[in-house]
Amino acid sequence: MTLDAVLSRIDDDLAAATDRLIDLLRIPSISTDPAYKADCQTAADWLVADLQSLGIDATKRPTPGHPMVVGHIDAPGPHVLFYGHYDVQPVDPLELWDRAPFDPQIEDTAKGRVIRGRGSSDDKGQLMTFVEACRAWKAVNGSLPCKITFFFEGEEESGSPSLVPFMQENAEELKSDIALICDTGLFQSKTPAIVTMLRxxxxxxxxxxxxxxxxxxxxxxxxxxxxxxxxxxxxxxxxxxxxxxxxxxxxxxxPELSPEMAEQWQELGFDYASFLGDVGLSQPAGEQDRTPLEMIWSRxxxxxxxxxxxxxxxxxxxxxxxxxxxxxxxxxxxxxxxxxxxxxxxxxxxxxxxxxxxxxxxxxxxxGASTMSIEHPAFESARKALSDEWPETAAYVGCGGSIPIAGHFKKILGTDAMLIGFGKDDDQIHSPNEKYDVESFHKGIRSWARVLDAIS
Amino acid sequence: MTLDAVLSRIDDDLAAATDRLIDLLRIPSISTDPAYKADCQTAADWLVADLQSLGIDATKRPTPGHPMVVGHIDAPGPHVLFYGHYDVQPVDPLELWDRAPFDPQIEDTAKGRVIRGRGSSDDKGQLMTFVEACRAWKAVNGSLPCKITFFFEGEEESGSPSLVPFMQENAEELKSDIALICDTGLFQSKTPAIVTMLRxxxxxxxxxxxxxxxxxxxxxxxxxxxxxxxxxxxxxxxxxxxxxxxxxxxxxxxPELSPEMAEQWQELGFDYASFLGDVGLSQPAGEQDRTPLEMIWSRxxxxxxxxxxxxxxxxxxxxxxxxxxxxxxxxxxxxxxxxxxxxxxxxxxxxxxxxxxxxxxxxxxxxGASTMSIEHPAFESARKALSDEWPETAAYVGCGGSIPIAGHFKKILGTDAMLIGFGKDDDQIHSPNEKYDVESFHKGIRSWARVLDAIS
Structure with missing residues (x-):
């Protein structure tokens, strides 16, 4: 069976995939600091070359700020667009890092092996989960499972000033059946999640x-x-x-939460006591008649x-x-x-x-808020695929924060977006000592292979 | 009559008195800034020499901070202590001054002649009103009208850290029948005031x-x-x-305001509309059943x-x-x-x-607050004397601010304090372009001559 062969290939290729990610992490593509402008170009060039090595028609596309990377590859089946960003947060305060932020390496920790370095989780590591899934698929099958557009941004950490104009100017080129966004996290370390509500x-x-x-x-x-x-x-x-x-x-x-969603959230068994306890709090302080998950996701x-x-x-x-x-x-x-x-x-x-x-x-x-219409069949297919890969059933979750890109896909391109990611709460994104679990990277790649298989 | 001769002498000597004040104002005795430590010594030396020129036994007295100046002169009659301070506020922001803050001079303005310079009103000019009154008295009579202790501080603008210990250590020397403090203002530009309540x-x-x-x-x-x-x-x-x-x-x-005091305050006809209007306000915003003067003086x-x-x-x-x-x-x-x-x-x-x-x-x-016991006969004597000098009858007033020295005289020395001053609301004390009206200086000197005459 094709999927099994692809998953095997992913397992066998993990060391090489990690080396490629580490190579990309070495480029200090800090978008908000003009001193790193050339490094943002270098990161974009690296991605163009990597996509081209998979036979993808990829180019670096200028904007008034840092460039976009756009790649296309045709194949039968539905058309998916994958979004990620190659720029990273600044590293201050540097003295709080245990190693140089752009000298990434694998570390063994009490909680398992991690890839340590700026951008490992947000978002280069997550972005590469999808690229590596495609690489494995291509290696096994000689082609990709469906028509794919790759869309990488270099300004996400500095307010995405060029994103909306670029999407508007290239709307026809960027339209697809569904957009996949890999910039979020697992619900809990063993439970994958698809974000369906963004505040x-x-x-x-x-x-x-x-x-x-x-x-x-x-x-x-x-x-x-x-x-x-x-x-x-x-x-x-x-x-x-x-x-x-x-x-x-x-x-x-x-809106009131649907009874189905409320029940599903109930089943998640959200440990709000430790969520609050981690920061020295004990009591949910929001609307008195709402659950903690409602307070942060749907209210x-x-x-x-x-x-x-x-x-x-x-x-x-x-x-x-x-x-x-x-x-x-x-x-x-x-x-x-x-x-x-x-x-x-x-x-x-x-x-x-x-x-x-x-x-x-x-x-x-x-x-405004974004609510994904999970009626799109890709959602249920993806949820099943993720549930096959991880120990726990995948959950539809909310997200207390705001990820405007999802709304842009809907508003500008008319495309539903599906947010799937493998980050963990302790990844220290935006902070010193950022890391990405090797497990997140490995199972993330495998997850995308399963999702592509399911929705193709 | 002695008083008339003294007042004439004051009038004749005004130009020289102003020159002496300008000489003192040239010394940048900023107490809060260690860079001006030597200048504070210079100002104290200047005052010691000036008091000595009047035959007063004056010395500079060390403290852990800037020195005190203490002078004594014996004479028949009651014993009064006069307090003022020779240190001044910093001058920042310097660029808002129209002339160098320590290059004082007389200026003609639309509202009359003023002495412009840091410390002219707070408190060197006010301090010198009393010294000049003594000088005129001495010139006319060869002696002073009563026993006087001069007590000048150099740390008033930096929290007076040495004041209480110095008063405690020298309590016997500083005891008097009444303390006169010249660091307050007129009630309105033609109405002299004796402060009887300090919050x-x-x-x-x-x-x-x-x-x-x-x-x-x-x-x-x-x-x-x-x-x-x-x-x-x-x-x-x-x-x-x-x-x-x-x-x-x-x-x-x-306490509730006494009916007598309430009536006197009523008669002052306080123009709260322009007091508030000057700063862009129109409505008293305090306790709804209180008058504006109560709000700032007695509540x-x-x-x-x-x-x-x-x-x-x-x-x-x-x-x-x-x-x-x-x-x-x-x-x-x-x-x-x-x-x-x-x-x-x-x-x-x-x-x-x-x-x-x-x-x-x-x-x-x-x-805590200080309330002066106006039963002391010096209060009513001083009020009459001030009323003789100024166009309007002198008023017993409150003071919204806190002048701790008055409480110290009572608590440490058991002496009542009488606060009389000639500053005006527009003197810009603590601000750029500080000034003291020549009229305040002139009539201030004359006022002290009258007060000394009345209480002796």
Whole structure:
């Protein structure tokens, strides 16, 4: 049987595949730092050459920033697009790394063998799981199981400024039956996951101004409006006693979880006690009538990410500040409309302002949630394929964060996206000593071989 | 009549007196900056020499910091002590000064002639009003009207670390019948004032800690406790809807204003509309059933002087911070006990903490209010004397700020203090382009001559 032969080939080729990944990890393709611009080109060239070695028609495509890599190979069967990114996070603080971040190597640890180095998990290692699956398939069969478009970005860690324009300009070329994205993690170390819900994100920077200048509290204390107090009152009013957000209309478009999904999540047995315990917490602090998984995957939130006002240095200054400001963000779900929520939030704040206070608003981020339509048959096929590879049945999960690319595929290309990845919570992505388990890499490659087989 | 001759002498000597002040203002005696240590010595030496030229037994007295200047001269009549400080505030930001801060000169402005330079109002110019009054008295009469102790400090702008120990060690030497302090202002530009109430000050730095590290709001948002929200709720609860502080026992020891004082304050016709209007405000924002003067002079307050937490730089970071903190200060009146209020505040905060949150407290400042006993006959004598000099009757006023020295005289030496000064609201003390009106200097000197005459 073809799949078994491919899986064997993957097992036999693991050492060579790891060497190839280590080769790619040596290129310091830090996208946010202009000093590494040439390295981003080198990483793109490396990928073009590697894809070409598989007979794929691959090219490096210029953008105003770092290049895209796009490759096509034709074959019978459905057309899938695979997305990953070759750029990596900066490495600061360098002194916290146990080895040079771009001198990757295999390490034996108490929890098993890992590939240590910047980008090993996010996202070069994950990207290469798919490429290696294709390499094995080609080695065994001389061709690939279906028509595939490879689409690698080099700006994911710096806000993807070129992504939407590139997708818009090359929409016809990038259309496919389904998009596969490998930039997420396992649910738990033995349970593979397909992300079907991504929360959206809306940011608002709110500044309250009272007096025209900072005042001395000895002179004005007691009689003058204090914008820190006004801001605190507004923030305190954002949630009611049950943890619900009080902004009018905030819950418009928030769907209830389907009974099937709720049951499946229940079966996951999410260990929220250790999830919270790892960071020194014990109690879920969100809406009181929701489970912890709902709080982070399927419910919208309002959080304050930063606040400042007055004197914040050492010691004391009895100042009554002129201004106080906060950065407030909303994670959105379902059909919540970021524009409507922004307007409602601003009106709600403005209506509460006491005399002599004004509010200024500055918008940041503005993306709705993405919900994948798991009715697409590829989802159930992929879920079965993943379940065959891993000890536990694959789960449909949510993701508390925002991965805008999934929404772009739907909005710009009309393509559903399936997010499958093999990272683990302890991979230290964006932090010193990033690693990718050899098991993630090995079983990740095998997983893609099974998924390609299943959906072809 | 002696007083008339002294006043004439003051008028005739004004130019020379101004030159002497300008000479003193040229010495950059910035006490908080070690780079100016030698200049503080120079200023003290200057004062010692000037007092000695009046036949006063003056010496520079070492402390662990900058020196004190102490001078004595004997004469029949009561014993008064005069306090002022020769150190000045730093000059930053230097670029906002219209001339070099230590190159003082007389300037003609639309509002009259001013002496421009750092320390002109706070406090060298005010200190010299008393010295010049003594000089004129001595020139006319060959002696001073009463026994006088001069007591000049060089650390007032840097927290007076040596003051209390020095007063304790030299208590017998510094005891007098009444202490005169010249470091305050006129009530309005034509109305002299004697401060009879000084608010105390209590500072608390409150830090709320949730998780053991900063969290990503994509991963934990909705389920993890956010200390900014907890802190905001605490701050929002510090005042009720009528503007009263809610901390249990906070108003213990807060006296009601006597009907006489209330009536006198009423007669002052305080123009709170322009007091607030000058800084862009229109509404008194304190306790709803109190007049604006009560709010700033005779009522206690609770203010937030600074707040910070999470990401406060440019742009947005969706962090859930581990910590959030605020600097909170209380202005105290009457017999309010700072220790009891600190304890009550801490207990009140701690009782409100949700699960998984801790609070850390750091105390700053801790001084009760001072209320002068205006029964001392010097008060009414001085009030009449000031009323004779100025167009408007002198007022007993409160002071929203805290001038701890007055309390020290009472507590350490058992001496009542009378605070009389001639500064104006627009003197820009602690700011660039500090000035002292020539009228303040001139009529200030004349005022002290009248006060000395009246109480001798």
């Amino acid at each position: 959206g994100l809306l940011g608002e920077e709110l500044t309250i101004t009272g007096a025209t200048k900072d005042l001395h509290s000895g002179m004005y204390g007691g009689v003058a409006m204090n914008p820190i107090r006004v801001l605190s009152r507004i923030i305190a009013g954002l949630h009611d006693e049950t943890g619900r957000v009080t902004i009018p209309g905030f819950y418009d478009g928030v 919208p939130t309002c959080e304050v990410n930063g606040i400042k006002g007055g004197y914040t240095g050492e010691g004391f200054k009895t100042v009554l500040p002129s201004k106080a400001s906060a950065k407030i963000s909303f994670r959105l779900v379902g059909e919540q409309d970021p524009h409507a929520i922004r307007e409602s939030f601003r009106a709600w704040v403005t209506a509460q302002l006491p005399a002599d206070c004004t509010a200024d608003f500055r918008g940041h981020g503005n993306s | 105390g000050l209590l500072g608390e730095e409150l830090t709320i800690t949730g998780a053991t590290k900063d969290l990503h709001s994509g991963m934990y948002g909705g389920v993890a406790m956010n200390p900014i929200r907890v802190l905001s709720r605490i701050i929002a609860g510090l005042h009720d809807e009528t503007g009263r502080v809610t901390i249990p026992g906070f108003y213990d020891g807060v 206690p307050t609770c203010e937030v002087n600074g707040i910070k937490g999470g990401y406060t730089g440019e742009g947005f970071k969706t962090v859930l911070p581990s910590k959030a903190s605020a600097k909170i200060s209380f202005r105290l009146v009457g017999e309010q006990d700072p220790h009891a209020i600190r304890e009550s505040f801490r207990a009140w905060v701690t009782a409100q903490l949700p699960a998984d949150c801790t609070a850390d407290f750091r105390g700053h400042g801790n001084s």
